[in-house]
Amino acid sequence: MKNIVIAFMSLLLLASCSKHQEYQSVDEMVDNALKTVQLITAEELHTLMNGDGEEVYTLIDVRQEIEHYYGFIPGSVNVARGSLEFNINDEAYWEHVGLYMPLKDEKIIVYCKKGQRGILAAETLTKLGYTKVYALEGGWKKWEITYPDLFDKDLSKLGGNSSAPASSGGC
Amino acid sequence: MKNTLEKIASFFVVIVLPVLVIYLTIHFGLHRNEAHKPVVSLKSETTPKVNHGEFEILQQAFINPKDVTAACLSCHNKRDDELMQSTHWLWEREADIPGRGVVKIGKMNIHNNFCTGAQGNNGSCMRCHIGYGWEDETFDFNDANNIDCLVCHDKTDTYLKQKGMAGWPATEATATAEFPVPDYNLVAANVGYPDRDNCGVCHFYGGGGNNVKHGDLEEALFHTNRKVDVHMGEDGPNMVCVDCHEAPNHNIKGRSYSVSANNTNRLHCYECHTETPHNDAILDYHNNKIACQTCHIPVYAKVNATTLYWDWSTAGRRDENGNPIKEYDADHNYSYLSIKGHFVFDNMVTPEYYWFNGTVDHVLNDDTINESPVQINRLFGSYADTNAKIWPVKVHRGKQAFDPINKQLLSVKLFAHEKGQGAFWEDLEWEEAIKQGMEYNKRNWSGEYDFIETEVYWPLNHMVSVKEETLSCKDCHIREKGRLENLNDFYLPGRDYNKLLDFSGFAIIIFSLIGVIVHAVLRIL
Numbered sequence: 181m182k183n184i185v186i187a188f189m190s191l192l193l194l195a196s197c198s199k200h201q202e203y204q205s206v207d208e209m210v211d212n213a214l215k216t217v218q219l220i221t222a223e224e225l226h227t228l229m230n231g232d233g234e235e236v237y238t239l240i241d242v243r244q245e246i247e248h249y250y251g252f253i254p255g256s257v258n259v260a261r262g263s264l265e266f267n268i269n270d271e272a273y274w275e276h277v278g279l280y281m282p283l284k285d286e287k288i289i290v291y292c293k294k295g296q297r298g299i300l301a302a303e304t305l306t307k308l309g310y311t312k313v314y315a316l317e318g319g320w321k322k323w324e325i326t327y328p329d330l331f332d333k334d335l336s337k338l339g340g341n342s343s344a345p346a347s348s349g350g351c
Numbered sequence: 352m353k354n355t356l357e358k359i360a361s362f363f364v365v366i367v368l369p370v371l372v373i374y375l376t377i378h379f380g381l382h383r384n385e386a387h388k389p390v391v392s393l394k395s396e397t398t399p400k401v402n403h404g405e406f407e408i409l410q411q412a413f414i415n416p417k418d419v420t421a422a423c424l425s426c427h428n429k430r431d432d433e434l435m436q437s438t439h440w441l442w443e444r445e446a447d448i449p450g451r452g453v454v455k456i457g458k459m460n461i462h463n464n465f466c467t468g469a470q471g472n473n474g475s476c477m478r479c480h481i482g483y484g485w486e487d488e489t490f491d492f493n494d495a496n497n498i499d500c501l502v503c504h505d506k507t508d509t510y511l512k513q514k515g516m517a518g519w520p521a522t523e524a525t526a527t528a529e530f531p532v533p534d535y536n537l538v539a540a541n542v543g544y545p546d547r548d549n550c551g552v553c554h555f556y557g558g559g560g561n562n563v564k565h566g567d568l569e570e571a572l573f574h575t576n577r578k579v580d581v582h583m584g585e586d587g588p589n590m591v592c593v594d595c596h597e598a599p600n601h602n603i604k605g606r607s608y609s610v611s612a613n614n615t616n617r618l619h620c621y622e623c624h625t626e627t628p629h630n631d632a633i634l635d636y637h638n639n640k641i642a643c644q645t646c647h648i649p650v651y652a653k654v655n656a657t658t659l660y661w662d663w664s665t666a667g668r669r670d671e672n673g674n675p676i677k678e679y680d681a682d683h684n685y686s687y688l689s690i691k692g693h694f695v696f697d698n699m700v701t702p703e704y705y706w707f708n709g710t711v712d713h714v715l716n717d718d719t720i721n722e723s724p725v726q727i728n729r730l731f732g733s734y735a736d737t738n739a740k741i742w743p744v745k746v747h748r749g750k751q752a753f754d755p756i757n758k759q760l761l762s763v764k765l766f767a768h769e770k771g772q773g774a775f776w777e778d779l780e781w782e783e784a785i786k787q788g789m790e791y792n793k794r795n796w797s798g799e800y801d802f803i804e805t806e807v808y809w810p811l812n813h814m815v816s817v818k819e820e821t822l823s824c825k826d827c828h829i830r831e832k833g834r835l836e837n838l839n840d841f842y843l844p845g846r847d848y849n850k851l852l853d854f855s856g857f858a859i860i861i862f863s864l865i866g867v868i869v870h871a872v873l874r875i876l
Contacts, residue, residue, distance in 0.1 A: 321697050325695050328748075
């Protein structure tokens, strides 16, 4: 009996030490990531963009290319979340996009459409050793409504822009 | 005997009382938060008492829809008197606005920051008037035959007012595949209480497209589920608009605060759900200061996106070939139209929160603008106002034309059937469009125009969520980034704190505990 109790307690101890964690939903996953990820607001990013330029930072849009070119924050580079881990430290990639590759101790700000992908992307970069990673709170949509006049778009990169919403109504 | 009594008393105290306490605790615990379930009869389940198809007067060969109206009124006499007093007919009502007094307001004379104003754009906007042919100021509001009975009472879903025709359905000359000539005999034979299509054809598409205006009223509600709207879900009560918005004597209950001002003829949740619906005293107590909608509508535009920003100052651009431009965002909502300017759309939007006592002020035609952004409709209310509650609100922001000399919002002619008539949507020329818009509205214009930031406030009422998705305590009662972080005129437990008070509270608790422990130890020793 004593041995069974010891074995059971040992199992419990091992289970508690395990780093493996399962989530019931992506919301739970994002909440967990937020324990380590720092957020930056649209207003703080705006201040940073309008600063004296002494602080080096890289602004990364982690949405898919098909989302990015319809509208993005000026100065941001599109590195889709699926290839972020591979491109972030690939000098050839940064040379291709015409930017300096961010150093591990430089400020990196990532954003997505509404914030959740950005938080997970920021967590990934943190795990890769980047020490000043921020996720834009609310993502592109928050930026878009806070600074509706401050955006870039490049529809030519989308190979046409023919998909139209249905229109109706009195006006 | 004494021994027996003692045994009974002991049995009661040791066995019965604890069991009773445990039972009651479990019973009330299980039923706590079990919401009051209203039992109401639905108008949508009512069918007409007669078969209209049997009436000879409705079997005549109708050419003009006004003849259908005349036939309706030949039996439903006096209904025209009721209807012609309604805001659906008059598009204005008297309102007593604090600081302004009694004024007539409505779509007749107020502004918005969507298409900016109806008057002067009658061909387009008056498609949603419940009459035929309000093309200009000569429209006769006293002619009962101008009433369009069918647009509200058609049950065939085949009767449509044609776009750009000031409320007229298609004729042989104007019919298209989208707008055929109605089969008036079929429609007149199949009338009844309005369903979602009758109301939604206008109220879901206000502002020129699906969900542009309201944010919580859109075409997804034609057929929806409980997660989108717990009342209208086809897997739930499957209610239609008139089940809540009853219309005794054609006076429809409920009001939109984009066009009205007074705290009257409103619809309230408690009319069905009572004022203590939660079976939980603390939650029910919230109702003193929190509108039901605040917790039960945690997001809006749950399916399709709604417009959050509309910048008219960018309108008028053309491409390199001189053609108007249409651009879309990544979700295939408009992001730019030459005829309307730049937009920001979004779905699953978190509301903003404001105190609201049911009364509203509006910028009227003659009002001078002294602020930017201009609050085109301003919700009254504050914590100190005993009639005010915290409400979820869609705020629509934008830029629109104003007169920098006279400091007034401008009326603009947007719609015409063809180019060269001064309409902005056809010619993309501001000056002529403003000139004609101001002339139609009999307003003075300095000749100068610029663009100014504006805001319109829409208290939310629809897209009520299922119980599991309502707000929880920590959505508001949290130190930072809570839903109510912008409402700072009151003390909110969990968010606001006083260091001295907190320290004192903790100290009392700790000293009490120490006292209990010391007392217990002394008793044991």
